[in-house]
Amino acid sequence: MSQARIIDGKPLSERLQAEVAAEVAQLKAKHGLTPGLAVVLVGEDPASQIYVRSKGEKSKAAGMHSVTHILPADTTMETLIGLVEALNVDPTIHGILVQLPLPKGLDEKEVITAINPDKDVDGLHVINAGRLSQGLPSLVPCTPLGSMIMLRETLGDTLAGKRAVVVGRSVLVGRPIAQLLLQADCTVTIAHSRTVDLPAVCREADILVAAVGRPQMIKADWVKPGATVIDVGINRVPFSDPVKAAAGKTKVVGDVAYKAVSEVAGAITPVPGGVGLMTVACLLQNTLTAAKRIAGIG
Numbered sequence: 001m002s003q004a005r006i007i008d009g010k011p012l013s014e015r016l017q018a019e020v021a022a023e024v025a026q027l028k029a030k031h032g033l034t035p036g037l038a039v040v041l042v043g044e045d046p047a048s049q050i051y052v053r054s055k056g057e058k059s060k061a062a063g064m065h066s067v068t069h070i071l072p073a074d075t076t077m078e079t080l081i082g083l084v085e086a087l088n089v090d091p092t093i094h095g096i097l098v099q100l101p102l103p104k105g106l107d108e109k110e111v112i113t114a115i116n117p118d119k120d121v122d123g124l125h126v127i128n129a130g131r132l133s134q135g136l137p138s139l140v141p142c143t144p145l146g147s148m149i150m151l152r153e154t155l156g157d158t159l160a161g162k163r164a165v166v167v168g169r170s171v172l173v174g175r176p177i178a179q180l181l182l183q184a185d186c187t188v189t190i191a192h193s194r195t196v197d198l199p200a201v202c203r204e205a206d207i208l209v210a211a212v213g214r215p216q217m218i219k220a221d222w223v224k225p226g227a228t229v230i231d232v233g234i235n236r237v238p239f240s241d242p243v244k245a246a247a248g249k250t251k252v253v254g255d256v257a258y259k260a261v262s263e264v265a266g267a268i269t270p271v272p273g274g275v276g277l278m279t280v281a282c283l284l285q286n287t288l289t290a291a292k293r294i295a296g297i298g
C-alpha cells in the first residue's frame with residue numbers, strides 16, 4: 001500500500017520564520033522600524049501559557065519588539081478593554097493578540113471588537129473577516145494562513161478547480177480556510193455537525209481540511225484515494241498503553257485517523273508537527289504585514 005507524502009510543518013515554519021526575520025532586519029536598517037507584537041494572556045490555562053510563551057520567544061527570535069501582558073483570571077472587562085485601548089495607540093506595537101479562550105465572565109467578542117483592526121494579527125475582528133470574505137487585503141487568521149501555505153507547497157498552482165471540503169465552520173478556523181480556498185478558485189463545501197452523511201461529503205474532496213476538535217474522527221474510508229489532507233485538530237487524549245494511561249499521561253492527536261488515512265491520502269499533515277507549527281510562524285508574518293501597512297511601507 002502506498003504511503004502519503006508527509007507535509008512536514010517543521011521546515012516550512014522554519015523557512016517562514018527565517019524569511020520574516022530577514023525582512024524585519026531590513027525594515028530596521030532601511031526604515032528604523034521594529035515590528036512590535038503584544039500578547040495578552042488572562043488567567044492560568046496551561047495550554048494558553050505554553051502558546052503565549054512560544055509566541056513571545058519566536059517574535060523576539062525574529063528580531064521583533066515583543067511584550068507579554070499576563071493578567072489574573074478575575075480581571076474585569078473594563079481593565080482588559082483598557083489595556084487593549086492603550087495598545088491600540090502605542091506606536092511601538094503593530095500587532096495585538098488576546099489569547100483565547102478567555103476565562104468565564106469575559107466577553108471574547110467585545111474584546112476582539114475593541115482591537116484596532118489594523119493591529120488585529122489574529123484576524124478575528126469583523127472588519128478583517130468581512131474584508132477576507134470580499135477578497136480584499138486583510139489580516140487573515142494564522143492557522144488558516146498556515147494551512148494554505150502547506151497546501152500551496154504541496155499542490156503548487158494546481159488548486160484551481162479542485163473540490164475542497166472543510167469540516168468545521170468556526171470563525172477562527174473553518175470559515176476563513178473556506179474563504180481562502182474559494183479565493184484560490186477551489187469548489188468549496190463547508191461541513192459541520194448538522195451535515196448529512198459526512199463520510200460521503202468528505203469522499204468527494206480532493207482537498208480535505210479537518211477542523212473539528214474530535215480526536216481521529218476522519219477515517220480512512222472517508223478519504224478519496226490521493227486526496228490532500230490538512231489536519232488542523234489538536235486533541236489531548238490518554239495513551240492507549242494502559243500503564244501510561246493509568247499514570248495520567250496524555251498525547252496530542254489530530255482530527256484525522258493519521259495512520260490509516262496515510263495509506264489512502266496522497267499527502268497529509270501530521271499532528272503534532274504539522275499545522276500547529278505554521279500558526280506561530282504566520283503570527284510573525286501577520287505582525288510584519290501589520291507593521292508595514294501601518295507605516296505605509298510596501
Ligand code: NDP
Nearest residue numbers: 143168169170173192193211212213232233234275276279
Ligand atoms: P470549534 O469547536 O469552534 O468548531 C468546531 C467545528 O466542528 C464546528 O463548526 C462544529 O460544527 C464542527 N463539528 C463538531 N462536531 C462535529 C461532527 N461530529 N461532525 C461534523 N462537524 C462537527 O473548534 P475550532 O474551529 O476552534 O478548532 C477546531 C480544531 O482545531 C480543534 O481541535 C482545535 O484545537 C484546533 N485548532 C488548532 C490550531 C492550530 O494551531 N493547529 C489553532 C486553532 C484550533 P457546528 O458549527 O455545527 O457546531
